[in-house]
Amino acid sequence: MKKTGIAIWLMLIISLVFLQGCDNNEVGPKSQDVVKVYPAAEIGTFSASVSVTITTKGIFTVIEKGICWDTNSKPDVNDKKVIATATTGDFKFTLTLPEDNKDYYVRPYFKDDFGNVIYGNEITFKTLKDLTLSIVSQAPTDITEITATIATSISSTGVGTIASRGLVWGETENPVVGGSFQQETGSGPGDFSVDLKQLSPNRKYYARAYGTSNTGKTSYGNTVAFSTLPIQPFTVTLVTKDVPGASSTTANVSASITGTGNVADRGVCVNKTGNPTILDNKASAGKGTGEFTASLTGLTQGTIYYARAYATSNLGQTVYGNQVMFVTALGGASFSFSTKAVTNITNTTAVAGADLQGNGVVAMKGICWGTSTLPTVANNKIEAGAGFGSYNVTLTGLTTSTKYYVRPYAVSSGGTIYGTEVSFNTPDQLTVITSAVTSINPPGAVSGGSITGTGTVTSRGVVWGATSNPTMENNSRTIDGSGQGSFTSSIGGLTWNRTYYVRAYAVSAGGVTYGNQVTFTTPVFVATSLTTTAASSITKTSATAGGSVTGSTLITSRGVCWSTSSAPTTSNSKTIDGSGSGSFTSAITGLTPGTLYYFRAYAIDVNGTTTYGPLLTFSTQADFTLTTTAATFITATSAVAGGTITGTANLQERGVCWSTSPNPSTGNSRINASAPTVTYTAQLNGLLGGTTYYIRAYAITTGGTTVYGNELSFTTTAAAVVTTTTPTSITISSALTGGTISSTQTITQRGVVWGTAPNPVKGVQASLNSGSGTGTFTLNVTGLSANVTYYIRAYAVTSTGQTVYGDQKVFTTLP
Structure with a gap:
């Protein structure tokens, strides 16, 4: 017995260990077990039904059975599962699934009392694609202060139906179903329109259409925003x-x-x-x-x-x-009134009338009136006889500054009938005084007026024009508030040197009351005077200029205009340098290097007249420099000089200019070097011997700008060497003198010149000719005055026309 007990205990321990180690172990079914799942049925977008058969004949007890499912293959009981309530047999499960258009895997299983999990075959299926809605709303139309209309188109793809559709709106973005405002418009796809009502004025709203599928899924379209109109005066x-x-x-x-x-x-x-x-x-x-x-x-x-x-x-x-x-007609009788406008209105009387047409019997016709609308014959009336036709009557006993209502009437067999009502106002007792015109400075001036008396003034101001007694109907006017009292008016649109007529006015229930007429004349226009400031700070692309405006002070715009052609206008390039009179400075920019520009100041006055200042020119700096070459091959009448160009130059002319004064320009003597080379030379001819010359290379760009090189100087060789002979044989009226001449040029004339002042000059003081040629000559100078000191020089005239003088001698005749 003892051994038998020990054996039983060992078996129990082994069983417990086995059960603990096999919990959730996946075990295939025994041959006598049936664990089978059938293909899924009733597949929807988020559901499907699955049928299984589970029967067991093993020695273990089944403690749980059902199906497990997942979106991955071979789901197990640790995934999603559905547990059957019956023990064995056939089962049907309805799965509620989270996603549409998705693959799912299903296996049947059962657990025994030892913790083993036995799985059956695996099936797979895919849920249907859910209904997808396309919802497009158009921009709102027919927007008013409290209403708007939005049209929408809705369509669908996929499985299912549109169970309901409509529009939601509110004052926050992306409104939803169940929010502030919603209107359903049926079901199914198609176009529909929603009239939004009971909106608030001047508010911004957001709206979007929606559609709800038969599965309860709600989709929204695009959001459209709109603002209701502000409350507008009606x-x-x-x-x-x-x-x-x-x-x-x-x-x-x-x-x-x-x-x-x-x-x-x-x-x-x-x-x-x-x-x-x-x-x-x-x-x-x-x-x-x-x-x-x-x-x-x-x-x-x-x-x-x-x-x-x-x-x-x-x-x-x-x-x-x-x-x-x-x-309405009765037995062929009809009546038609045409009420006339009231005329000839004074403080106490007026003329009213009507035209009565139709057919039937008119026992009496006339006019009735009163201070309340729709007067009847029970009020004031004036009879105008029986029958049809046009008639006028005079209303009397009226009160000043009062509004009256008038109706024609006719008494027929059908009773008293009335025509259309008209109204009129008797004049107010207002006194209007026009203020004097001041601050006259076209186009404006200042006037005004004052109003006293009885009557309510609804509008007031001044009216003016170029003809006497201006009225509101055909002239310019101001509107300067309402009520009695004083007011000031700003008159505009005036022109120079013209006479105007002004009257203050007051509008009341009685009509328009005008004040006294005031006449004024605008001053004569003072023409604009304008000067142009010379250009300065000239660079390759810019310069500074300006001008000064005097005369008219009503200058709306001023500046400088420029062009590469003469007479530039404001249609060419220009600056805008403020307004008014006075001096101004202009920055001229965007210029082309090495270009000649024409410029002048301009000023535009209030009348639109443009005045220009004097035309000036300047040349922008070139993109190159010029170096003057020193003179060579110098003779008494000629020399060779030139220049070197550094940089980019588009030239129309290059050469050398010279003068006997510093800073020679192309306005002095010049020679064009025709060769289009960077370094060039030119021969200077026609020089005078023994003379110092100043030279500069020059270049003229295609834009007309002249660029000069540095200044150099040289002295030509002497045209001739002249020596004056010291006077001898001096008497009271004569002396013997002469000179010696040497020269490489031809001497066309020689002689001596004298006078009582130093450095006598031929053609100014007295002279004596001694022929031509070089060499020594002697002359007897006569016609002298006694006891007088004389200055005398020999001279020689070369073939080039140059006069060369010798040294000066001084002598005194005898007393």
Whole structure:
């Protein structure tokens, strides 16, 4: 027994160890077990059904069975699983899956009481693609203060249906279903439009369409943003026109709407008692301003009706026009009033009238009036006899500064009928004084006025023109507030040297009252005087210039204009250097190196007149330098010189210029070196012997700029050597003298010249000729004065025309 017990205990221990080590171990089914899963069925976008068979005949007890699934192959019980409630047999599981259009793997399993997990075969399937919606909303249209319309197109791909669709909106971006505002518009794909109502004015809204699939998935389209209009003044004026003729049951009523504001609905309302509203019968005639006609139907024959046009804004504000009266036909009788405008209005009287047409019997016609709208014969009235026709009456006993309402009337067998109402104002008792005109400086001046008296002034100002007694209808005017009292007006648009007439005015219920006339004349225009400042700080591409404006102070723009052609204007390149008079400096830029420019100052006055200053020129610095070559081969009449160009030069001429004074230019003597080389030489001819010359190389660019090289000098060899012979044989009136001449040139004339001042000159002082040629000559100078000191020099004239003098001698004749 003892051994048997030990054996049992050992078996238990071994079993426990075995059970612990085999927990969740994957074990294939025994041949007698059936663990099988069948292909998935009822596959949807997020679901599928799976059927399995699990039967076991082993020695172990089944403690759990079911299926496990995952998106990876060979799922196990550590993945997702569904546990069956029955022990063995056939089972059907419905899986709820997280993703559409996804591959899933399924295996059946059971666990025994030893912890072994036995798996069956594996199947795989793919869920269907869920419904995908394409939702596109157009930009909102018909936007008003409180409404807008949004059109949307919705389509779908994939599996499923669009169970519902619509639009959501709000004042925050990306509104959602269940938010502030939502409107559903049916189901399925297609186009739909939503009218957004009860919005707030001047607010920004965001809207987007949505669609919800049959699986409950909601998709949104693009977000469109829009802003409702701000509340706009609804200041419209309606005029209801007389009814030309009504039938027994219908009438066409025409009207017009002018002014500002969005008219959402318009038409004509009608009743039998007067002052109809849209709560009475009405006929709508569209929306917007302008002319329209509304057709009234369902009327009763032989009945007096009152009609007036109406206009309703987007915000529900309704404005009415004047009231007209008409009578529906009865037995062929009809009446039509045409009310005339009131004329000849004074403080206490006015003329009113009407034209009554139609057919039937008129017992009496006339005019009634009062200070309230829709006067009747119970108020003031004046009779104008029986029958049809045009008539006028004079209203008396009126009060100044008062608004009156007038209606024609007619009494017929059908009763008293009234025509269209008109109104007028008796004049106010206002005193208007026009202020003197000051600060006259075209185009402006200052005036104004003062208003006293009785009456409410709705507008005031001054009116002016070039003809006497200007009025508001055909002249310029200011609007300077309202009410009585003093005011100041700024007059504009004036021209120089012209006479103007000014009157203050006041607009009141009684019309326009004008003040006394004031006359003024604008001054004579002072022409602009303009100088141009010479260019300075000249570089290759820029220069500084300017100008000075005097005369007119009304200069709106000033500066310098320039061009490579003469007479530049403001249509060429220019600077803009402020306004007004005075001096200014201009920076000229964007120039081309080595170019001659023409420039001048300009000024534009308030009248648009452009004045130009004197035309000046300057040349920009060239892109090259020039070096003067020293003179060689110097003779008494010629020499050779030249220059060297360093840099890039586009030239039209190069050479050497010279003068007996420093800084020679091309305006002095010059020689063009025709060879287009960097280094060039030229022969200077026609020089004078024994003379110092200054030379500079020069180059003229294709742009007209002259560039000079450095200055050098040289002295020609002497044209001749002349020595004056000391005078001898001096008497009271004569002396013996002469000279000696040597020269390489031909001496065309020789002699002596004398006078009582030093350095006598031939042709100025006395001279004596001794022929021509070189050598020594002797002359007897006569005609002298006694006891006088004389200065004498020998001279020689060369073949080039140069006169060379010898040294000066001094002697005194005998007393």
